[in-house]
Amino acid sequence: MVDLFYAERMDKCSGCGACKEIISCSCLSMDMSDCVGCGACYLACPNMAIHLKPRKDEFEEIKIKVDGEILYVPKKITVKRALEIAGFKFSKFPDNGEFFAPCESGGCYSCAIYVNDKLKPSCITKVAEGMEIKTKIPEDYEPRRLVHGWMGHPVGGVGTPWWIKGKGYVEAAVFSCGCNLRCPQCQNWTTTYNSKVQAYTPLKAAEIMTHFRKYYGVDRMAISGGECTLNRQWLVKYIKELKRLNQDKDARLHIDTNATILTSRYIDELVEAGITDIGPDLKGLYVETFMKITGINDKDLAEKYNKTAWQAFKYLIDNYKGKVFIGVGIPYNKDLITLEEIAKIGDKIRSIDSEVQVCALDYRPEFRRRSISRPSFNEMVDVWKTLKGAGLKTVICQTLYGHIGPDRPAFH
Helix, strand or coil, X not given: CCCCEEEEECCCCCCCCHHHHHCCCCCCCCCCCCCCCCXXXXXXXXXXXXXXXXXXXXXXXEEEEECCEEEEEECCCEHHHHHHHCCCCEECCCCCCCEECCCCCCCCCCCEEEECCEEEECCCCECCCCCEEECCCCCCCCCCEEEEEEEEECCCCCCCCHHHCCCCCCEEEEEECCCCCCCCCCCCHHHHCCCCCCEECHHHHXXXXXXXXXXXXXXXXXXXXXXXXXXXXXXXXXXXXXXXXXXXXXXXXXXXXXXXXXXXXXXHHHHHHCCCEEEEECCCCCHHHHHHHHCCCCHHHHHHHHHHHHHHHHHHHHHHECCEEEEEEEEXXXXXXXXXXXXXXXXXXXXXXXXXXXXXEECCCECCECCCCCCCHHHHHHHHHHHHHCCCCEEEEXXXXXXXXXXXXXXX
């Protein structure tokens, strides 16, 4: 029997409403009486006012069907828990044929299966009497993904060339919900943990992005997150549809990613689909730093994620430099990473490619990590000097006053 949980509100609750505004949950009553223990509200609460506690009470059982087989399961659980009871395995890394369930908040749809003949994320969907679950998804199924926030962007992301940043709108961007990381200082947490926006097919999302490209008069079309790479089938098809709808030579298809699941074959597939620009965001050199920044407490998983991200960066340089624009992001805040480690990161990046665009991001107080201070302009100047001193030729740093660039002390 797998462990079962329920959510409990603690006295830290400020009544901010974040759990009700961004989490699609049927059990967010004040007494949590219908809680199925999915944990989405726990993950999304900026005040850490919700805790998960083991269920120890007696369970009322209901009858469901899983791939045609009858199964009796507790009434107040998710479809994912029911499948675990049935013996199915779930993983945080897309490996070994296990179900990939990285976000656990219903945003990425990586764990989606057919529930009563409708595609549903198993991580937050509640079981019900007589429910029929089909785990075998047809190869030709139409994937879904929660995305929102289409906008014109004047700066872009890690994978945006530095020389066009801040020159009016430079790209149209959209943001994908769900993330496999748990960064306490997440600057986009209302997207990361959002499960109340619409789930789109790749074609519909590509049509909307193409509209916004025309509306803002830009050539670049970007997707970020959350983490956009989690639902591989959806992202590859979305890029293909974007390319089909934007066949002119000026169209640029850009993804920004934490690169933690970006294997070499996945990179090949994205390039074949049509991406022209990519920004892998490296979270540290040492696994301890990676864990502190990302909130991943499982050391083995953290090591795998961090190693995969660095390998993805090197694979991109070795195989696609000159074919795809590559920019790499690294974090800075003195409470999270030292200048010494920044220097060593610079050395490692230089050993791979001294010319690649490196963007240092000033990590600031957000979400659950509000005790830190945003790095000062002078601190980011020191980061810029440290990276330049490591032999990197193209370094930009995000600051309070715009970006420190390769050829300019600061630009907006």
